[in-house]
Amino acid sequence: MxxxxxxRLMVRSTHVGGPIRDGEILEVRHGDGSPPYLVRWSDTGHEALVFPGPDAEVQHFDHHVS
Structure with a gap:
């Protein structure tokens, strides 16, 4: 990963038809982009250090340097 x-970190529910949880990645702790990530969850605004499991994926955005 x-x-x-x-x-954006997207985490699928472990229950059929359950919601997908998403959050903005605020901090990446390793230079190679590997976990863990500091994430702000969109549903609660809570920030947490996350070690994503196999139910997670990263949605990449274009990162422009100005």
Whole structure:
């Protein structure tokens, strides 16, 4: 798994038809983009250090440097 700051972490529910939880990646702790990530969850605004499991994926966005 690879992520950069500003990407979105999507976590599928373990229950059939359950919601997908998503959050903005605020911090990547390793230079190679591997977990863990500091994530702000969109549903609660809570920030947490996350070690994503196999039910997670990263939605990448274009990162423009100005």
């Amino acid at each position: 690879f992520a950069r700051v500003g990407d």
